[in-house]
Amino acid sequence: MLQGVPFVSVSRGDRIESVHAVAACAVTVDGEVLLALGDIDEPVYLRSAAKPFIAAAVVRSGAVERFGLDDRDLAIMSASHNGEPDHVAAVRALLEKIGAQPGDLQCGAHAPSYEPAALALAEPPTVLHNNCSGKHAGILALCRMLDAPFAGYVDAGHPAQRAILALCERVSDDRFGAGRLGIDGCGIPVYATSLRHAARSFARLATLRDLDPDDAAALARVRAAMIAEPFYVAGTGRFDTDLLRIGNGRIACKAGAEGVHASALLDLEAGLVLKVVDGARRAAPPAAVALLARLGALDDMQVSALGSHASFAVKNVAGLRVGTIEALPGN
């Protein structure tokens, strides 16, 4: 069971009302631990933070060349997107390049994560609005490259998932056997690896070192796409989109459900992965900004530009500010 340290407070009036514990690890590609918070050797599900590696498995298959994929296609493949109209259009365009239909996606439908987009929908949401629809479209491209059926593409034994998990094992220096796999919200396998191993996989994404050449080329292509098209990785108002932009090409980052956040830090030649122990989404951005600042991966101006993610209001129904969510002093 993962141990963390109290790290993010939720205040109301003059008092702390709730506290989130965080575990985190930053390592270089050589395995030097730059930062350790709580337990860094207990396996943790990376959830959607693994999407850059899933996209890399698609790229490695040759899909970019065969289907003429561009940065936007690769960014939406790596995304937990807001379901805004431009996201939906990007997934639709990707499916057309692959010769697939929305009906081939097995992610299920949910309302757009971006509330104005959800409120603006005249029809019920579709699979295209699912925040993982780009990833699923990418996996269909991988199916095509492997001459594998679309049927069952979400199953761990399907050739597409085997190829994805093999790449994830290589970049993580880990094995995802019994007890290490679960099923994600969108139906595909998710793997658990320690924060130390996960951070190393993001150090590889940052440095492109200690990888076989095809993996390195694939990671480079995905990283470049995420940095070039931040909107398509998340969307309006989202932390990942803003961190990618403010990182100015030197940070590639991805959030995962249940309070995971991962960053490839190009200047530090390192990776940082954190997990909010209780799984709260609200605590991940304040924790990430505080740890990135502590590592020196963000300077004061960048931290200030990310202020709305590092410290934000608890509002009541009437819209009045009644409290604050932010990292505890000293973090």
Added chain:
Amino acid sequence: MLQGVPFVSVSRGDRIESVHAVAACAVTVDGEVLLALGDIDEPVYLRSAAKPFIAAAVVRSGAVERFGLDDRDLAIMSASHNGEPDHVAAVRALLEKIGAQPGDLQCGAHAPSYEPAALALAEPPTVLHNNCSGKHAGILALCRMLDAPFAGYVDAGHPAQRAILALCERVSDDRFGAGRLGIDGCGIPVYATSLRHAARSFARLATLRDLDPDDAAALARVRAAMIAEPFYVAGTGRFDTDLLRIGNGRIACKAGAEGVHASALLDLEAGLVLKVVDGARRAAPPAAVALLARLGALDDMQVSALGSHASFAVKNVAGLRVGTIEALPGN
């Protein structure tokens, strides 16, 4: 800063994905501590768990007699309701008895908490759908009794709030001065008291002892109403409604936001109050059932009847069960 102990797990596949820490206290009306988990002396905002005491302040004012209030009126005053049509009708009926209008309520509008009710709305939600609308209507009744204006009734200095907070201080044996008050989601003051003091206030609700006669009579009336009309305290599928029913008249309970849950235990002559340290709503029912069972306030059949609240599925978008939320073994 509140300290708790790891208590509720969120699993996925064969692994624990996230963990919620809980602090809790059960005491008798004489102050004997029956159960202590984590820090029981750090003040905690009770949030909506204080609603039975707010309703009691309304009852103590004489509003029941003047306006002819019945159990349903008092239950909806004590409620965090689902916004189902019957809840909205109950608040409307209460407002009519008082001679007030929906427009007098300052709680703000939000969508019904019960999703089918939210989806069935043809018009935007109103203040009546706010889960606190019954409480606000009750405060309007108190304004009438005090000859105080409706204007500003949510402010801590308003005579209605002063009367409410005075009763809450009496039942808690505590003072809510500087640093002890915040503003709730619905705009009214919320007080912070330790779990020990909060549990004692629920022990008084359970026993009606160690109270002045008017407070005792008011608490008795509110408790009877909550037990008689469990649907109006919460609603379809809600833990409080089911616990009130299954408690068979021997438990009066109320949840509060940010992971608070409180119970008056009539057979044990005690109160139990818990807080999920990180504020997660999902962890409160499993923790409450586990602690009520440990105390002997629920027998095996009652625990079994509450099974869907004590242990429930994490489902993915497609509706497949991918994990479980429940108390950790041994709790």
